[in-house]
Amino acid sequence: MKKLATLLLVLTAIAVGFSVKITMTSGGVGKELEVLREQLKMFKQLYPDIEVEVIPMPDSATERHDLYVTYFAAGEKDPDVLMLDVIWSAEFAPFLEDLTDDYDYFELKEFLPGTIMSVTVNGRIVAIPWFTDAGLLYYRKDLLEKYGYKNPPRTWDELVEMAKKISQAEGIIGFVWQGARYEGLVCDFLEYLWSFGGEVIDEKGKVVIDSSQAVQALQFMVDLIYKHKITPEGVVTYMEEDARRVFQKGEAVFMRNWPYAWALLNSDDSPVKGKVGVAPLPLGPGGRRAATLGGWNLGINKFSSKEEKEAAKKLIKFLTSYEQQLYKAIHSGQNPTRKAVYNDPKLKEAAPFMVELLSVFVNALPRPRTANYSELSDVIQKYVHAALTRQMTAEQAIKNIARELNFLLK
Amino acid sequence: MNVVRKTLFYGLVILIFVWCVFPLYWAFVSSIKPDRDLFEKNPTFIPRRITFENYVKVFKERPFHVNIKNSIIVAGVTTILSLAVGSLSAYSIARIKFRGKKIVMSLILSVSMFPQISILGSIFLILRALKLINTYTGLILPYTAMNIPLTVWVLQNFFRELPKEIEEAAFIDGASKFRTLWSIVLPMSAPGLVATGLLTFIASWNEFLFALTFMQRPNLYTVPVAIALFKGASQYEIPWGQLMAAAVIVTMPLVILVLIFQNRIIAGLSAGAVKG
């Protein structure tokens, strides 16, 4: 008996000594958490000595952000694995484990280029892309057909022409997007800016938004409302859901929004079910098209212990693997960051819409990667919105943005 | 003419009363309206239906009782510390001649003129270095420093007013300064202590800037911070009914306290203003 007890004790000690516990933050809402728990069960079977505890996070991204700031400011060792909004990489880079040397371990060459850009700060990789999002163009394919257009608009000018013709004939709105004074406005603005050939900051971090292309891009947005009149003035209060509601009621020809809207637009009680097509956003005058990248990445806490970091890497590799990204796409509708998954026949079957998105995601670009992105965004929001409400000209707005950003990013 | 004047006068009096009390009344009314009545375009002054569910939710859906506890601890300890330290200084200033008294007085009073924002950054760095962020001590120390000028000022006024004979008698009997202070002067100045203690407690309770900056975890928030950062289910929704309930819960005791001691409080405040 004594020998057995001792053996058990020793075995337990070994098991405990070798098992690692790591904590991970995650959204606490419905499907997302459910799917994660299933995935963690599968992970446990692969790595029985790693225990993962999920810490549910507040819904709002801002609150999560502030919570992370508190953790890092205090040098907390938990959580070990953090779910990071795609715009936080630069800000939290000093607190995240450098994963540049693990490029091959995580198979990063398989990932969408925009997502890799979003986790690269000063040439170092600080997180691994988990799932992604990008702005795209929704259109009423039934209406386009009715008026003789075989394909969705290739350029912004084509969009304006189609929208004018159809909206006037049908008596509905031409084009809805997000123009309220919030982060979403920056996403929309950047898409115009990039497609017109402009940029906010260059690779060296210098402010380059003071350009004629930027003014043209902003002017184009203003013209949508006041010159071409295909966008209602109320757009300056619209966020994602406001635009979607208008489009879903059948009151608009075109909409710029994120992929999430697709499922809602095709739900059984939607007036536009089956009538909606999707396409990448149109080309600008420079022959360039762009979508703003959204999504979430997984990073490792720099203050965690060596064993915790090792376990964390295994967890992240698992969650971002081909099989798991496919699983997540099918079960919680979150878009994979690995290109190959989009060609998987199972995905084609379960979510054909997602497969079409690859062309959109391939062109998606992250927002400027600066540590104080939220302030940068605030400056852009302030002046773009002022231009959209005609409190200042597009030129004045761009000049003001440049001046304040130059001060901010000294 | 007299009637017109009288009506005008009483009209103004009523206006003053309503001005002072309406927000509290409205907060209370809002807190007992069910949500569907609360969120209507033309709110009614008297609720059509009444519910107290907000008062229950305030404690169930968030750790509000924890915030109240935090405030009590911080304000309470600050008050005791300020009174203890302040009364010592106040007594010596009121009764003892010593060199440099004027300088000491000026130094102490000048602290009350410090804009808190101007020392916020440095205090934050100091507390951070001492690992006192997110601790009670981290708030109590700055609060005490901020309140000492008031405490010293008001108490030394009170001490000065006390008849000297009793103290002199004690001194002749051989009592030390401390004993005199402790067993004779303090009991005699109970009203002054109460007034000062109240003012200090209220000031610490109400403080916002330092509390917002030095206590960053929701379960450590003091009441003003918890109420300022009241969150709802989504980031755009604020549960106004609950928020008003929380406001009423915290305000009522304060208002009652202030009303009970109003004479003392006004005396304390005026001592500062009238005597210049």
Added chain:
Amino acid sequence: MKIKGSAAYWMIFPTLLIISIVAFFPLFKTFYDSFFSFGLRPGIERKFVGLENYKNLLRDVRFVNALKNTIFFTVVSVSIETVLGLIVALIVHQKFTLRGIVRAAMLVPWAIPTAISSQMWRWMFHDQFGIMTRLWERIGIITPGTPILGRPGLAMWAIIFVDVWKTTPFMALLILAGLQVIPEDIYEAAKIDGANSIQRFFKITLPLVTPTIAVALIFRTLDALRVFDVVYIMTRGAVNTETLAVYNRHVLMDRAFTGAWFGYGSAISVFIFMLIMIFAIIYIRSLKLRLD
């Protein structure tokens, strides 16, 4: 009463210790830090930059706006509070039934913590369901559907309104205390001499209550210059309501981990300190002159 002075130093010591560590030392450190550029973000070095931070103050659009907003807020609210406070004090000074109740009611705005009353007012100024919004619409100050706390200009007036609400009764109580010290006989004598109420007010009341008003004015002005709570809670400083204290805290705390702004923030803190000190000195000097 001859008492040895040394005991005094013992009794003063705890006070001096606390205020040295928690008030004076941080103040000097802020001054010192304002000549450096540094942040709390790992990897940022502390650099000596001399007067660079101060030179940048004027180049900072947001700082200049904050200064303008603060001065506007101060001038307008303190003026309104003083005038209204005097009127209220004069009214409450009269003897009438229920005077005690009114005087008690006047303590309520002061008793409610600013953070809490700000939220109460924020609810009352709610763009759709706020009762003050309805009132302002009825009176015609705004067109229906205007979000008061969302419009530049309007938002600042709403904030001033809230500050006036809270402070006028307090001012009135202070002035009242000053009024109550004036002996009745002076008025009696004046009445006998044939002075009417207006003359009595300007020749007797006003001069005698001016010192009290002056002291209240000093403290109110200094408070208004450093206003934070009501602005932060009602608008977070958005729509052009950002005051110096709100901006200063933003630079120090919100940028603490994203860049090297702590030195610049310290410079702003020093500026605010100097501003307050200058006003304090001006007032105290003019007060001394009056009292002499």
